[in-house]
Amino acid sequence: MSNMYAIKDHTVEKNIFINRIVAAFIVISLLTTGLIVRLIYLQIVGHEHYASLAKDNSIKIVPLVPTRGMIYDRNGKVLAENTTSYSLEIIPEQVANMDDTLQRLQTLLDVSDEELEQYQKLRKRQKRFVSSPLLLSMNDEQLAKFAVARPYFPGVDIHRQLVRHYPYGDLAAHVVGYVGRINETEMKELPIAEYRGSSHIGKLGIELSYEHDLHGKTGYAEIETNVQARLLNTLNEVNPEPGSNLYLTLDIDLQKTAYDALGGYNGSVVAIDIKTGGVLAFVSRPGFDPNPFVVGISNDDYEALQSNENQPLYNRALRGLYPPGSTVKPFVALAGLEYQAITPEQKLFCPGYYQLPGVTHKYRDWKKGGHGSVDMNQAITESCDVYFYRLAATLGIDNMVSFMQKFGFGEKTGIDLVGEKAGLLPTREWKREKKNQAWYPGETLITGIGQGYLQVTPIQLAKATAALANQGKVITPFLVDKVVSAHGSHPGSNLSYYNVSVKTDNFNAVVAGMVNVVHSARGTAKGINKNITYQIAGKTGTAQVLGIKQNAKYNENSIDFKFRDHALFMSFAPVEDPKIAVVVIAENGGHGGSVAAPIAGQVIKQYLEGSHEN
Amino acid sequence: MKTETRHEQFEAPSILGNFLRRLHIDIPLFIGLLLTSMLSLIILYSAGSQDMDVLMRQVSRVGLAFMLMIVLAHVDPYQFKRYATILFGIGIILLFAVLIMGQIGKGAQRWLDLGVFRFQPSEMIKITTPMMVAWYLAEYAMPPKAKQILIAAMLILLPTLLIAKQPDLGTALLVASSGAGVLFFAGLSWWIMFAIVAFLGALTPIIWHFMHGYQRDRVLTFLNPEADPLGRGYHIIQSKIAIGSGGIYGKGWLGSTQSELEFLPESSTDFIFAVFAEEFGLLGCLGLLTLYLLIIARCLYIASQTQDAFSRLLASSLAFTFFVYVFVNIGMVIGVLPVVGVPLPLISYGGTSIVTLLAGFGILMSIHTHKKFR
Numbered sequence: 001m002s003n004m005y006a007i008k009d010h011t012v013e014k015n016i017f018i019n020r021i022v023a024a025f026i027v028i029s030l031l032t033t034g035l036i037v038r039l040i041y042l043q044i045v046g047h048e049h050y051a052s053l054a055k056d057n058s059i060k061i062v063p064l065v066p067t068r069g070m071i072y073d074r075n076g077k078v079l080a081e082n083t084t085s086y087s088l089e090i091i092p093e094q095v096a097n098m099d100d101t102l103q104r105l106q107t108l109l110d111v112s113d114e115e116l117e118q119y120q121k122l123r124k125r126q127k128r129f130v131s132s133p134l135l136l137s138m139n140d141e142q143l144a145k146f147a148v149a150r151p152y153f154p155g156v157d158i159h160r161q162l163v164r165h166y167p168y169g170d171l172a173a174h175v176v177g178y179v180g181r182i183n184e185t186e187m188k189e190l191p192i193a194e195y196r197g198s199s200h201i202g203k204l205g206i207e208l209s210y211e212h213d214l215h216g217k218t219g220y221a222e223i224e225t226n227v228q229a230r231l232l233n234t235l236n237e238v239n240p241e242p243g244s245n246l247y248l249t250l251d252i253d254l255q256k257t258a259y260d261a262l263g264g265y266n267g268s269v270v271a272i273d274i275k276t277g278g279v280l281a282f283v284s285r286p287g288f289d290p291n292p293f294v295v296g297i298s299n300d301d302y303e304a305l306q307s308n309e310n311q312p313l314y315n316r317a318l319r320g321l322y323p324p325g326s327t328v329k330p331f332v333a334l335a336g337l338e339y340q341a342i343t344p345e346q347k348l349f350c351p352g353y354y355q356l357p358g359v360t361h362k363y364r365d366w367k368k369g370g371h372g373s374v375d376m377n378q379a380i381t382e383s384c385d386v387y388f389y390r391l392a393a394t395l396g397i398d399n400m401v402s403f404m405q406k407f408g409f410g411e412k413t414g415i416d417l418v419g420e421k422a423g424l425l426p427t428r429e430w431k432r433e434k435k436n437q438a439w440y441p442g443e444t445l446i447t448g449i450g451q452g453y454l455q456v457t458p459i460q461l462a463k464a465t466a467a468l469a470n471q472g473k474v475i476t477p478f479l480v481d482k483v484v485s486a487h488g489s490h491p492g493s494n495l496s497y498y499n500v501s502v503k504t505d506n507f508n509a510v511v512a513g514m515v516n517v518v519h520s521a522r523g524t525a526k527g528i529n530k531n532i533t534y535q536i537a538g539k540t541g542t543a544q545v546l547g548i549k550q551n552a553k554y555n556e557n558s559i560d561f562k563f564r565d566h567a568l569f570m571s572f573a574p575v576e577d578p579k580i581a582v583v584v585i586a587e588n589g590g591h592g593g594s595v596a597a598p599i600a601g602q603v604i605k606q607y608l609e610g611s612h613e614n
Numbered sequence: 615m616k617t618e619t620r621h622e623q624f625e626a627p628s629i630l631g632n633f634l635r636r637l638h639i640d641i642p643l644f645i646g647l648l649l650t651s652m653l654s655l656i657i658l659y660s661a662g663s664q665d666m667d668v669l670m671r672q673v674s675r676v677g678l679a680f681m682l683m684i685v686l687a688h689v690d691p692y693q694f695k696r697y698a699t700i701l702f703g704i705g706i707i708l709l710f711a712v713l714i715m716g717q718i719g720k721g722a723q724r725w726l727d728l729g730v731f732r733f734q735p736s737e738m739i740k741i742t743t744p745m746m747v748a749w750y751l752a753e754y755a756m757p758p759k760a761k762q763i764l765i766a767a768m769l770i771l772l773p774t775l776l777i778a779k780q781p782d783l784g785t786a787l788l789v790a791s792s793g794a795g796v797l798f799f800a801g802l803s804w805w806i807m808f809a810i811v812a813f814l815g816a817l818t819p820i821i822w823h824f825m826h827g828y829q830r831d832r833v834l835t836f837l838n839p840e841a842d843p844l845g846r847g848y849h850i851i852q853s854k855i856a857i858g859s860g861g862i863y864g865k866g867w868l869g870s871t872q873s874e875l876e877f878l879p880e881s882s883t884d885f886i887f888a889v890f891a892e893e894f895g896l897l898g899c900l901g902l903l904t905l906y907l908l909i910i911a912r913c914l915y916i917a918s919q920t921q922d923a924f925s926r927l928l929a930s931s932l933a934f935t936f937f938v939y940v941f942v943n944i945g946m947v948i949g950v951l952p953v954v955g956v957p958l959p960l961i962s963y964g965g966t967s968i969v970t971l972l973a974g975f976g977i978l979m980s981i982h983t984h985k986k987f988r
Contacts, residue, residue: 008755008923012756013756013801013923016756016757016801017756017799017926020798020799020801021799021914021918021930024798024914024930024933024934025911025914028907028934028937031937031941032903032907035903035941035944035945035948035950036900036903038948038950039891039896039899039900040896042854042857042858042891042948043857043860043862043891043896043899044861044862044896046858047858047859047860047862049858050855050857051858051859051861053855053858053859054859196848
């Protein structure tokens, strides 16, 4: 009725409200009664049933943890396996005299004071009915001795567990990664059922990226136990499904060759199978031993790894950002041809420096006095900077960038590893946004020789190199070739690629220059053309770590090692039918031609000839 | 000052009574809350494996919450009405802020780090939403007409959806029911209520479609816990075993075996009722439910004694939300409702919910003790 009137009628409103209060109380009482009925059902009707279930929780549901999948290289060599380890664990509740027991164990098994102290600390934090380890991994002698004396040690028992082991240690740590104990944050996000009973999870590398495949499916058993928690009967069992085995495209022998070839340099070597995109070698040096991470690395050791100035934990191949230096020149040359900014035969004069119109600043060539008049082939062969300054100036930054982007610069490659960096392909918009500045013409010049803001990751440069060798077919690189489970096998990642349309003649012109880098007398990497039956196309690069003043001279010997230039080399072979693309970055290596190229040469040789030349 | 003298004319001139009136505390409600909080500490001691640190942390939280309650009880209810829109607006902005920061941080985020302390905007909105809806509806004649119902519904849906997106289904549910409570007490026609229920029923498949995977799991588990005994069903199975094994008289304080042996997860937080039921049995449960009902009854009584529409709607809605809290939590622990993250009010371990709850009771006390006689 009150709907009819806009003005408030307080009596009517009060009545409505009191009615509602009464209604609410009735609803609340009814719902509460519902709760009580359910409680009566559980606590009176079902009491006996639940009490028997609860009686020492005599029927337990025990998770059956699946075995983690193995990881193999392309030739079936084991990169990650599960080894058996035995620990000695004590349940304090079941031990009559703890001090006596510990003392006897110490004399019997030769337990160190340190281990004993560790255990005492652990014991204080744990509940009395929780089993905690005195010895984490027992040797054969300890096992044998304890097995005999076991009846005299109630509450003490041997536990068998599988421990992840990486036989190649630091060689493949950045590819395979490692597993570690599940931490609290991970615990919250994990599917509870799948991980009940699991103690470890992939933390890095393939172990992390393919956690889902490697882990397997947890099973469970319903078991009946007596008051002493001795197993009486297994009522029902659902077996676990072991994790899938992974077969990588990686060749661990090639990986070793590349790793060793880097020698004392920090850096990275990436080799890709040009036809498939499968990664053959993925080196980041220095590596680190992943095995301590599995059992739990000590704080001191971890601290040492973190503060090590060579940064062994840093995955350079995946996340290292380097100026590509002259290794971008083939791409800039190709862009020049495609945009018809130049022809292969057109010659440009190099006096040893270049000046923008109306600017006094001299952009210098690496070669004092210059290369004279050079065409594209010579410019690539001798790595003439002035040629590329002029080409970059004609092309303009917009064309250069949009062309290079097609080859994957400035974007993640999409490799099946977590944590990849995208590198940086600078544009006008990027500079406006990040630095709030206009793009300067001089910056176009230095981008043309791979300096300035431009940054690439080794895997990115390798992907681009493979695309160049493939005449514009840009393939996403990957590491896992096959995932093999009990039900069958499927590929780790689907072959994915796209084509950049570039004229074949233009490709051939650029590649011809790259061949001369290695195979002509004036080539910057001519040192690696001895004793080979195939042709390599390559390009050296030297990336500045330190800015050099206008008139100062860069003197390698007078500069602190860590400020020395990075040495780079990008290459593929054989030229007629490209099979492998290799990128090498040797930090502070100085010259691409003398340091980086020979490393690539060794990798290519071993892959194509199947032998390790030493 | 004028009202003070009037009070003295109406009230018996007792010194204690006068003192408490100045404190603006409602004695029956205060006693009920105090009893429940003390009960909470007793159970927590047992459920938290007799850890004194855990207990002391909770004592300090409860103390803080009680102080906030008393402070709010001193605020004139007119001020709540006056600032309702602003407080609601701030709450919504903070919810947006949390959502945006959550997107940057990739993952569920409910906290806003203010440097000094961390703040959960969804807690504040639990009170400001009914405040806002009450403020809006109080302007018009009751029962609300179609246009007002629609606008009120939007005021409720906005914070609810923002919280559901976090995702925090439990809190979203509480916020929605606090707003819906206001509409109910404003006299929303029964027919419309049935229509909404029917509509929501029809909407179920669509809601299902938009649910997160784990939220679906919870519903499925609720329907059939035995299908997944290691995973989602584990909580419900273990909690039923704990409750059922308690029987009529319970196993006595500290006598719970299920939480002791860690078969019962989250025994201090959302599943604390299972520990309580195991230790104190059916009789204990009836006692606790009675305590809750007395608190709710007192709140509804306070609501019935109010003189203006805003106070009336806010007070009754706060009382109703408190019941929803109790019902949803106990319902999920005894396995008649799906598992959503709602703590047992005043009992579960944790600071945020108890602070908000007692803030609500502070507002109720303010409404009751600032009455003006017209």
